Amino acid sequence: MNFTPRQLDAVNVEDRGDTCVVAVPGSGKTTVLVEYYRRLVVEKGVPPQRILAITFTEKAARHMKDKLAESFRETPELRRQLEQAHVSTIHGFCTRLLRENSIAASLDPEFQVLDARRATILQRQAARDALDRMFAEKADAMRRLIRGLASPDLAKEIPDIYDAMRAADVEPSRLRGFRRNGAPLAEVRRAVAEIDKEKTFGWKPAQVTRLRETLEAARCVAELPDSPVTDEHFRVIGDFPTNLKGIKQGSESHTRLMFIKDTLLDEARRTLVTEYYSGERDTLIEVIECFDRLYSARKRQIGVLDFADLQAFAVRLLEQDAVIRERLRDQFEYVLMDEFQDTNRLEAKLVSLVRSAGRFYAVGDINQSIYGFRHAEPEVFRTYREEVRARGERVVELDENWRSRPEILSAAEKISHGAQGIDPLPLIAKRQFPLKFEPSVEVLAAIAGTQDAALELEALWIAHRIRDLERSLQLTRGPAQFGDFAVLLRNSEVVPAFTRAFDQAGIPYLLNQGKGFFETREVVDLTRLLRAIDNPRDEISLAVVLRSPFAGVSDEALLRLKTGGNLGSALRRLEHTGAAFDAEDLVKLRHFREQMLHWRETRDVAGFDRLLMRAMDETGYTVAPGTRAAANIEKFLALAREASSRLTFREFVDELELMREADAREPDAPPEDAVNAVRIMTVHAAKGLEFPILFLAALHKGVAAGCGALAFSPNLGLGANWMYPGTSETKRDSFLKAIADEVDQREADESDRLLYVAMTRAEEHLVFTYSSFGKPQKWAAALENALGLDLRTPQQRVAQIEAPDGERFALRIFTTDQPPQALARREAESTKVPVPLLDRPAVIGQHDFAASVTSIARFAECPRRYYLERYVGWPGNAPRALPNIDEDDADQEISASQFGLDVHALLAGQTVAEATPEARKLVETFHSSELGRRAARATRSEREFDFLMAVEDVVLRGQIDLWFAEAGEFVLVDYKTDEVKARETTARAQIYAPQLRLYALALERMVGRTPARAYVYFLRPGVAVPVSLERSLIDDPEALVRDFREAQSNVSFPLREGDHCTRCPYFRGLCPAGSGAPNVLPAQAIDSGDMAADEAGIG
Amino acid sequence: MQLLTGPAGSGKTFSALETLREALHRGETSVRLLVPTATMAQHLRDELAREGLVFSPRSIQTISRFIESWVADVPEVSSALFTVLVERTVHRLNLPEFQKVAHCAGLHARLAAVIDECASAACDARLLREHLTDGLGRAVARVFDEISGALKERRLALRSTRLSLAAARVEETGLGAAKTIWLDGFFSLTDPEIALVQAMAKHADVTVTLPTDGISAATRARLLSIGFKERRLTRQRVPPARELVVAPGTEREVDEIARRILEQVESGRLFREMSIIVRAPDIYARLLRATLERFGIPAKFYFDLVLTEQPAVRYLTGVIDAMLGGWQLDETLTVMKLAPGAGFSLPMDRFDFDVRKRMPGAGLGALRELAAAIESADRRLGRLLDSFSEVDKWRTLRWKPAEWGAQLAGLRALYRPSRLRDGVGHETVLEWRSQAQALDVLEKAVIDAGQAFDASIPLSLDEFWPAVKALLRLTPLRLIDQRRNVVHVLSAYEARQWELPVVFVCGLVEGQFPRYQAPDPFLPQHMRRRLKERGLRIRTTEDIENEERFLFDSALHRATASVVMSYPKNDARAELNLPSLFLDAAQVPTESRTVRVRIAQPSAATTAAPIRSPDLLQILQQKHNEMRPTALETYFQCPFQFFGRHTLKLDGAPVRPEKRLDFRLRGTIVHQVIKEWLEARGPIEPIFERVFVEFAQKEFVVSGYETEFVRAQMLDDLRCFATAERWPADCHSQAEASCRFELEDGLMIRCRVDRLLQDSEGRAFVIDYKYSSNLREYAANEDRLQGPLYWLAAERGFQLSVAGVYYCSLRDGIRYAGWGEKPDWLKAKVEPFTPDWLATAVERSMLAARAIAQGRVAPEPSDLGKCRYCDFRDACRYAGAEAAIAECAE
């Protein structure tokens, strides 16, 4: 990279104290910042962990890290270190700092950062609760406050005020400390005293009388006590004449009285109002304090911090803990900061706590400070720059622009020249462009009688001009395409006019409004679907869904449905409404009803994102991939996914409603693909971007700003607008008046800068456009003034304009009151490749890879019982031991009682300390039995013999109670502790036969020989029942496992009803055996009895 | 005492299995293979069994399971219970260092983790105290001390303690039948594990395998130092094909994985031969679950579910929470909606809205009352509330911890599922199974919670319950899913001993792989280094980095045929991601492809067709042959709005309590007050106070700031109205006068005139009060019909000769505007009466009536600006309305 001398100066890493880099737009400041960082590391040997680099946006941080990673590509060790390096936004830095020191900062070490959406909801709720609490505790004071305040919508105002306070690091309790001094009554007294002295020599008697009367009124005012301020004050001041007719014009008294009337009394009114409402003001501050307490407590309770907290807690930590502060200062040899002009007071404080002297490197440009509404204070940067300069440390001005054509820069300079908010700094054009004959700067004004008409015209002409320039204007990299254009607006109210015109002209566009997410069609559809699933009695939501592609039924169908009562219940009782639906509607309604039942059944189980995906896929709800709508859906699904972990379905639906109400600013999602379309966006959104061809449109349109009925300023405190006593007028108090002046000034400055930022986004072609309908307004006026033009009449010419530096540039001027010729609509050509559709695969082999032998036996006994007991694992009515939930034993015996386990253990020869006498007795029964004695005599025997064996692709796990060798043959024994009578044992043993056959198979595979005999030994009656191990067609163990597999794969588990059902814990419970309805849909089961009570329908 | 080392894929596991295999073939059962996790053990066992071997599952085990028989008398404390014990210890000790954060769940979790880590590094409280001399360090040591005692008292132990104990016992008593032992799959061993290995080596032939990565260096050194002999394996396997894919975002990345899986399946690969290795489950697990399901790909997730997210657990804990909170209506309703079957129940839907209309409030009594009004034949709601009453009895009881445990374990009986049918999808089975399992865990947790307390002291549920909740929060739920043919979604740890043909490794971006490590507030890096320098095996950043690198290499070596690495270019907030440090920067990634799964036949949204069926048209005619002027006005604003509001009368969900005092209700109250005041005169305040209270009670308006604010405003406006009243006293005045008259062609108009005045000369004046400040909206809007229709009403309905009709707006001062005469005293903008004015209104009304009768209900707003306030703005799907509403979002 070739650096210019200025840039070289900026990236020089010699220690020259603090550095302030002033970087004009397009001067390559990111490159400089990255290079400086790189050199610190590579040339100076500073490890990345010892550099703190702070950017204004997350995007910038990622970008910077990406660039650094790229430059450390060849040095893996540095690249590795970069991983842990601090290159982040200020919030990112605070988060890390606080996590590292959470205990010292009195924070939950696992605190979460609350996203803006949820923070807003939490704040509004806290504000409402704080107001209610205050009202409950201090009803009278609160009533006075309500009566006093001009606009008491405090629940909305307080969070805004609170944010501003936190950005300025002002705690609520400090609000009382702000004072407005001024004793205008003293001024009035002085003025009255002065008038008293004037001689009325030469006055007409009437004039003298009038003077006396007026003076009397003034004296009354002067005599009012300074405090307490009562209604009397306002009455007396109200009595002061509103005009001074009759008093000798030009006399000193007249002048003084005028002064009293117009200036002093106005001021006095304000001061008196301030004083009069001081009690209410205190109440207001108390409300804010209460809000602060509630909001903080709630965040603490759920272990979260909001964005502002991150900074506030970090500052507090560093202020209070000198050890940590010093450690941090030691850690960061260098602190680099981008966009320093956008820093607020709290952030500035934080940075000053972290940086050590002479190691701070800040980049910024006052002229690009446009975030006053986010409490940025460009003064911070200005002061820093001056201090650095004063100390003789390094200030570098990067005034070379590598972005725009010189004509564009000249125009920007010309228009900004002398503007109040702009620091004079030249823009030196550096980028080389090919020769171009047509002017690179244009003005286009549409003239009409009204603003609306002019705007329509303006939009049509912009569309026209875009169509003109597209493909014909040669840019550096070829002919202009739609994707090269951007239309920047200051106020998005005008957007519809533009989109209409673009639609008409067939111009593809991408609207980046950065808001309205919850109002977009697809998000509305999904939200309403959720609400209908939550409760279909919400007819409005259900109607939305029914008319949407989720169901797509006709309005006729709605009307018919409604004849059956509430839409939701009528849908449920579709068949019973008796309405004669259109055939297609009926199919759709039936289908939709079934789906609804299913969604409702699983609403809390599956995760809300999955529920929505299923709903979309099952109904065919779809939008084109790659579009903003698709991106919105994805964003919504992500939101749903996150919410599933926190909320129940109902809570989620409620939260969505709150979000929709509270958060109109939620940006809609950016589409994925870089489409060839004109970008339409606000200037604020365009900061940091650049466009080959830029239309700066609707210059006549400003934004309604100023300060509201309640406002805060770090310099002035809290101000409010109050009811003027005894009238229905309102009056700002002294605080609010001063704040309003401050805000007006700031906004005027910022407006200049915003225009400057907007103009400097253009690379090769800049078109100013506006609507003209009388005197030029706002930026349009600034433009006409600066360029010395009067464009109120139609004209078309090229003017030569002289820039402040003496350079001349050509300006194409086109103003008109006529609409353009209608353009033949050209379909925006689709460059998209069609998206392939994939079919879902055929799914086979969904059986379990492993199973226990007892499970197979249970399956053989009754598939449904196996299904409930083991496959789903839902307990029946019988008492049972707690299952082992270790995955290792996922399929082990789960209904064995402790008693059975003890008996088996004893039989295996283990010592069981707590075995009952009964257990011991059963063991004894076996040992003394004939079989027991044979086993004891055996040449070889194994007890509790565990095995794994694969049969038909299923790994079986089993435990043979006992096998022994006797006369060269193997005998297999399985003990049972069942409560059976001796006569029942033969039948019962058959149930266990499959189990024994599988054991035999295992034994055969192990020892290579089939056991000769197998017994089920019933311990209670002490009976041994032989079981045949002969294989037959039905009793083949492999076939059994195959059936088992199939059943699992298809989730098909029929009931095997029989006598054993009465011993089954699911009988008359989860199993429908005996009810005659094998697979009852729960919906219908619950439906019965619901029909009776419902309201009447239409009619 | 053999140490087998080799890089990933060099055949370490193969060697271990081979040894076992050979022994089994010989009929020997004395070989044991010990592996790090239960899933790995199961996976390896299955592999062997499928080869046809029949053997005891004990041949392959985890270490914990292996040592069980030596330490069965000291059960391992679960990590959840351990954390709860830490929590209680912190509270009991009340150390100044933790005072401000003592209530934080994160503190307990972190403390528990740090103590566990120290214990595994053979660093006990005493050592810790020696090394960490600052206040925080001492505080940690103090908790460590206490907690060790607490565990002993309960005869519980940490894993490391059990290992040490097992080591001692093995050394003493030998290993029983085990003669050959392999430890495979570990990349490092903790000190207690090494102690166990050493003890085992006394009685058996022990082989440990380790990777050659840096991560194993310390373990290797230890093993060599105790006499292990190293044998190195050199890499043999042919590396699989590697591909790197980049997608625009996480969603597309996961789609791409699904696409490739389908491609593989198409070419004959089985699902189970593929695996996705995930390092950042918090970002990927849920998304993968949803996406794979969407593409119809069966998959098993080796990740824990969150117990407290399971509806069954939410329901049961919710019931107790609601009870302890005094059955707040809101909270209780939320819980009731989680009851099984609630989603099907029409009575529940009604109940839901009835309760919401009533909120806020509390008490089972209130709920019962509402339920009784709805009761259906099966009394479901009633029975549900009955079961709550049972629980309610616990509120005042004091029981010993074990008794509470037993009692609460019975809670699960309150969650009765609807019938579980078969023939459903596997996903559904898994969902049911997860609920069943969740309840099992819940049952265990409530019993465990007893251990957090002194066993002999009775306590209230209030005191006992938080421990249960904490345990539930901390206990994971591993869903049992044993399906054979599924794609395996594994963590990088879990994947270590797997080998599959096709492997996907996703999320290869900064912060995810290598995973960003949250800083430790107790043992920050500098302290960790210090401890390490003193010989304690505490993990430092470098160790973690090594481990991440190892996991990454290991993940890539799981594949035998192909490995696909992927990362998203942008994160969820559309910010640029930095590709993982582990990726070869020179490798050029392939771009992902956008695909979609074929879904149901898309159905279109309703096209706005008019109502055509004769029977419905008849209904429309009948229903609307009599109309109020406001209904006609609605039709002018938009036919669909009319359809929604007046024909279908669609009702939404009840509004939130703070919104009940809405514009409609305010208007109603004001009109009522005016009516009464006009009749009674005198001071207006008492009338207002009474009427307000009446309505507030009827409509459940909640008191509070907001209500007071609106009330004050209304009172001011009404006072203003009373003061401004100037109509001559001799006028005859009638409030809320109703009438019906025929407009034309049988169309009846029904009006209720706010005020009808008749002066001494018999001339009538009609006033329509608007509780609004926007008089223009009424007077200058051609779509407003009330003026002319009221005029006609006075003429035809009341047979009067009309002199004037006026709107009077009441908000922020009283203002009049209207038609006809203008009394001198009246400050108003009054247009002269012309017959045309009436005729036009009649004509337009008739037009509207005809259009309605013809079924024309498609949205067509006359003023887009008003769409934003329209209740049917979501339903109408009118494109222009959407744009206008989005615009207003500014």
Ligand code: SF4
């Ligand atoms: S939003 Fe507008 S278009 Fe839609 S129904 Fe309401 S008034 Fe009609």
